[in-house]
Amino acid sequence: MGHRTKPTLGLIGFGAFGKLMARELNALFDIRVCDPAYVGALLEDGRALAVVELSEIARCDVIVLSVPVARMEYLCTQIAPYLRPGCLVVDVSSVKVAPMQVMARCLPAAVDIVGTHPLFGPQSADGGVVGRKIAVCPLRGPRWRVVAGFLRRIGLQVVVTTPEAHDKEAATVQGLTHLIAKVLSDIGPLPDQMTTASFDLLKQAVEMVKNDPPTVLHAIETANPYAAEVRGAFFDRAAELRIQFDKQA
Template identity: 55%
Template sequence: MTGEKEKLGLIGFGAFGRLTARHLSPWFDILAHDPAATPGFGGGEGVATLTDLATAAACPTVVLAVPVEALEATLIAIRPHLAPAALVIDVGSVKVKPAQAMDALLPHGVRIVGTHPLFGPQSGKDGIAGLRIAVCEVRGGKDARRVAAFCRRALGLKVFSVSPEDHDREAATVQGLTHLIARVLMAMEPLPTRMTTASFDRLMQAVDMVRHDSPAVFRAIERDNPFAAEVRERFFALADQARGTAGEG
């Protein structure tokens, strides 16, 4: 049916895997594997064919849309099935640990690029053009540049080429703060929805965008980013200061 397009193996067909398949399916014949999904033609939502792990892992390009905490086990599982010069790309919210794991566990010859799409099923639900993605070189700059060019031209994304370290330092603030604040505000719910201000509305829009993120995304941001603890401590130290001065003017 779609035999003219190059095959792309997609490991993980959760909410983000499905978003990935939807946007890559115009360019690739997507063979998706998810341990929770049954292989067959019915489950791919018209944008992918569900298949077994070995078939998906044998494609020339393999995208790993699995939780960061499941990455190592996934790398070990796909390793025997990878083509000698396969291009493996992850999409995790942190980059230092996944880059190290991919480099340590994947055979020499396999090409590796780290990416972090700075959007999710919620913020990307009305289209992803104009949204942001970070692209990290892991093994050689040439593949990273090709992936970056594809993201820019084919997907219309704003691409940031950064090292895994620079990515994690910046993401620790951006995602760490958003998730911390969302976590506290969600715990305060129900919150007013009627007599609100424009700034409060913005705050709640921010919460709504991460409210359905999986617990694994929260864990990746809070535990697997080496700079997360530092940002968190700074936030709480400043909150304590604000606690001390609020009410005193």
């Protein structure tokens, strides 16, 4: 048998963020992809990645789950019988409490599990991931420290946290950003001439998230257990301001 120079990484999900991960990690891992929506998996430079069945993906050294939160439980039950003892499973979900509860319940006890949330996306990391933030939530096994160290070596700022602490902050950081972006996008084209520096920054924020798939917004606003409270406070205050300004008009 030949000497394997790279560890294998099984990437489940080849959407926009899956492609970003493949681009950034291809030099460091032997990447295999599983996504029923894709017959082939190509990097931006035209290089092809191996597309394999779920049972083969599950036998990789590292398995990355890049799927909608709503699909997490089904996926974990499908890969669980094939996972090798000692392998490492990592998710990249934008919420952490629910997916990590699912992984803890559905994946074998002999598997190390680390929850992550890259705090960037394809638009904001178009020029590379160096300097971007990523949340790391240890769940099972000691190798979260290896994961955190690796992420730092490729230039990311690592924030080690718990699923609960992550979701509490994300309810405001992501919940309000995506909510405001959705409202502004639905209103119509935003002005592009008579703009101020602050409005240009607001437009930039909208541009970064407006093309995210609906599953991302759904997860942020419904799968995060703290989002409803933050969203309610925002709408309550907006309603108070509306009444106040209507009275003054």
